Amino acid sequence: MKKLLSYLFTLGLSITAMAQGDNYVQDYTKYQGLALTPPMGWNSWNKFACNVDENMIKQMADAMVSNGMKAAGYTYINIDDCWHGDRDAKGFIHPDATRFPSGMKALADYVHSKGLKLGIYSDAGSQTCGGRPGSRGYEFQDALTYAEWGIDYLKYDWCNTEGLKAEGAYKTITAALKKAGRPLVLSICEWGTDKPWEWGQNVGHLWRTTGDIYNCFDCIKDHGTWKAWGVMQILDKQEGLRQYAGPGHWNDPDMLEVGNGALTPGEDRAHFTLWAMIAAPLIAGNDLRSMSKETTEVLTNKEVIAISQDKLGIQGFKVSGEDGLEIWAKPLDKGDWAIVFLNRGTLSKKINFEWAKQKVYDDINKLDAAFATTNYTIKNVWDKKDKGASTTKKAFVADVPAHDVVALRLTKKK
Incomplete structure (x- = not known):
């Protein structure tokens, strides 16, 4: 009898432990049903780098509506690096109060009122590439914050990630986003170093395949410890990757340089067309408030956009x-x-x-x-x-x- 009671007690502890263990199992899969065609939008980095503020972001949203881009299918207004202020005593991140005095929730509400969606940026490391607070160690707090703000898209970078393994780090932020409960698109931005196309399909909705794009048609910018690539160089680096792309999971050869001045009108056409052909996200990176007629015609060419957004989702x-x-x-x-x-x-x-x-x-x-x-x-x-x-x-x-x-x-x- 004592042996039976001892066995039942041990069994009960085991069941309790298993039940408790189940409570801590994480969901490392992305939100399904998003980005079924390559995402279309705008990002601040290529033109403005760290010079971002809420007035400029509002103006970009206004311009996307007025210049025909929204009607052509563009959806996301994405704030890249340097929007960050400090973390509070409990570790929650806040936007730079000088640049974003109204706060991110008010900015998201404004963008949403235009029928658009707001994206934001963070980093898997301790600091972003621009030296602002990264999400390492704060992933679940940051995900909750983004959900409360009403964020729709997260670009998650890979600077200052000493000792981290990419797949595990991106699964952590995915689990945090799922726990926060607000569906959003996750853009994996670890530059293709750890072959995200092999593991990213269930973790994120798009993944960078290369280092940063450089605003030229056919050249390489050598920064010493790293290189940035011209349009043709990045195009060449997509070889062998097309089998990994499809609805909800896209190869990302980085943002567009269309309209940023270094490319000729023909080069802008070629850049935009080939990004459409390889089912790349169409994320503009120019100043939407002052586009030339030629740039507007490129970015809003509905025939080319239809090739990009074809529902088969096959990379050319x-x-x-x-x-x-x-x-x-x-x-x-x-x-x-x-x-x-x-x-x-x-x-x-x-x-x-x-x-x-x-x-x-x-x-x-x-x-x-x-x-x-x-x-x-x-x-x-x-x-x-x-x-x-x-x-x-x-x-x-x-x-x-x-x-x-x-x-x-x-x-x-x-």
Whole structure:
């Protein structure tokens, strides 16, 4: 009898311990049903770096509505680094009171009143890249704070992370966000160092695949201990990653430099088009309040945005490349295809593309354009004069200017 009572007592303790243990099991999976197409929005870093304040953010929200970007599909107004003030005695973070005197909740309410969403920035380390308070050790407090403020998007950086392992650190912030209870998009920003495409699908909604973008078309900026990459260099680094992208989980080659002045109008077109082709997030990084007509036309080109936002969520791929002229393809919904001719060279190139002789096949998704047996109508998505009357029955002839693109949408002819 004593043995039986002892056994039942031990069993009871074990059950109690197991039950208590269950209470502390964390949910390391992201919020589902978000970012089913690549996120579209704006971020402060590329143009303004640490020079952020609430008036400027409000003005960007106003501009996104008035300049047609919201109507074109842009949603997020994202504040990058340097919004932070100090932590209080209990460890809760507060915004810089000089720059954000009304507080983040009031700013989020303002952005939401415009039909937009507010994003914010933090870091997995002890300090952000700009030297502000990071989230290490405060993940659950910060997640609760963001939820109370009404934040919709979190970019989570990777500076000052001595001794941390990326997968574990990002799972911690994901668990914190789930515990806080407000669904938001998590942008993993650890620069591709620890191959986030291999583990990030259930942790975040997008992950950086490279170091920072640099505002040039084809160059490398050497900072000594690290390098920033031009548009073409970052494009090349996406090779081999397309199988990891899809609805709710995207490769992120960093934000757009469209409209920031260093790129020509043709380079802006090429940059925007290729980001759309590779299903990259379309996060503008320019001053939305003072855009030129040319920049506005690039960022609000609905035909190109439709390629980006196609519901299949397939990342495009390079078909061929020779003498600086590359051909890119992206399968689209209902059997459509996007085809882009990219001229990386410094001289204009003439193309004479005989469709029936070209093999365009997506070996990951097993989709074949089958140009030899299928006729498509052709729409040039950058040429306003194009009437869409041509088909793939005839060779496509065009000039591709230097550092520019010719981009086509093909629709099966009925």
